[in-house]
Amino acid sequence: HLERKIEDEFQSFRVAHKPHRSDCRDVVLDLSNMTNQTIKLGSGLRQDSDAISAMRAGKFSYSKPNKYWVESSHKRYIPRTEDHVLGIVVDYKADNFWVDIKDSAFARSCIRRSDTKKHSQVGTLLYLRVVKTNIGMNPELSGTDASGKASVFGPLKDGFMFETSTGLSRMLLSSPTCPVLEALGKKLSFEIATGLNGRVWVNAAAPRSVIIVANAIMNSETLSATQQRIMVEKLLAKISD
Amino acid sequence: MEYVNPEGLRLDGRRFNEMRQIVAEVGVVSKADGSAVFEMGNTKVIAAVYGPREIQNKSQQKNGHALVLCEYSMAHFSTGDRRRQKNDRRSTELSLVIRQTMEACILTELLPHSQIDIFLQVLQADGGTRSACINAATLALADAGIPMRDLAVSCSAGYLNSTPLLDLNYVEDSAGGADVTVGILPKLDKVTLLQMDAKLPMETFETVFALASEGCKAIAERVREVLQENTKQLEYRRAA
Secondary structure (H helix, E strand, O other): OHHHHHHHOOEEEEOOOOOOOOOOOOOOOOOOOOOOOEEEEOOOEEEEOOEEEEOOOOEEEEEOOOEEEEEOOOOOEOOOOOOEEEEEEEEEEOOEEEEEOOEOOOOOOEEEEOOOHHHOOOOOEEEEEEEEOOOOOOOEEEOOOOOOOOOOOEEOOOOEEEEOOHHHHHHHHOOOOOHHHHHHHHHOOOEEEEEOOOEEEEEOOOHHHHHHHHHHHHHHHHOOHHHHHHHHHHHHHHHOO | OOOEOOOOOEOOOOOOOOOOOEEEEEOOOOOOOEEEEEEEOOEEEEEEEEEEEEOOOHHHOEOOEOEEEEEEEEOOOOOOOOOOOOOOHHHHHHHHHHHHHHHHHEOHHHOOOEEEEEEEEEEEOOOOHHHHHHHHHHHHHHHHOOOEOOOOEEEEEEEEOOEEEEOOOHHHHOOOOEEEEEEEEOOOOEEEEEEEEOOOOHHHHHHHHHHHHHHHHHHHHHHHHHHHHHHHOOOOOOOO
16 A cells, blocks of 8 residues: 555656756766656655756665655654554544644644544544645545445554654554564564554553563664564563563 | 964964864754754754644745744853843844745745744854854754755855965954855755855955855765765665
């Protein structure tokens, strides 16, 4: 589903003629041998007349056949349709809820089409899906999947929610399972909901497990795969005595 | 007073075209969306960026563009004598100047209905604070992921004892000679800030301006390195 998300906001760019190669820019990818092909630009890249430049610091990524984007990790979230996010209810009026999803432009103001009124308490944590995003308006969220059933969405009870960067959320959702979750899953049983907006919710039978999982995830921000496994082992060793 | 001795060494041992040591770090204020510390010699500045977030004051909203707000302030302990009052004229002027420089560099049309707050705090002032602030703000904005045209960098240069000097410190700055501050977008080769105190003949000005621009390009290299180091730490975090 991540593939589909990127597809939506890609703009097409046609390599019309040999791009003017000015010496004052770092050329990361020379497109002059790709004349007359259409390439798609994702987040972090912009078209400046006949040159494409990066808008953000990040990793320049490519996916076949013709998609390019710059991947970066920040604290602010930019809503995209079909993202799964964790929101906190801040207000409710009539049959719309106002939910905070750490959005850049509209803090605390994302409408959720309410299907049931019983989640009307301010402060409830909800697992939601972004339905519509328009550049000048509050994004719209929904507590059901595309077919109208509640499935995994809705309020999250008990457990513990903490905030992370968007890059870390993406890592937690990547497949194959990221090393931290894999290592933790071997020894502990827990439930986890990750929002692409930089929020993660963890629940387990014992509070000790919840704390271990939360700490392990927060520590894994800048660690490589092997380092993550070592870190998780160290943490687990502490509770096994 | 002799600011450049006959061998060509300045008061702190630098040559005319040598900058002070630069130390830069990103991500120092954990609560802010983006932050950076930038040191040029003894001048040390912290920048914290909050945003893009919802506009607090709807009356200041600009049609279709993000609102960029900037606040420059000096800590009371930043200079030798503790005398700074809040909102004095110099701080207001520098806030405005830095805001205009950063606004030219941020792609505000991509973030309508939002506000970007840049807070700059000078911890130690030893000349060149406005340049250090612009450099720190650029790093902080990049850390926050705010889309920008280029990395705005800034450097100052002066003219003392008939020599153009790069990156003046406080003593050289208060010597009464000219102080030219230049802010450029290095890859686009555009000037976004140009300020000067005192007077200079045109030819001399061009030499001093060229020297400051060279200094800016060197700072741009350093800023790029810091950002690349930071990005490398994200390397093994990939979307599937």
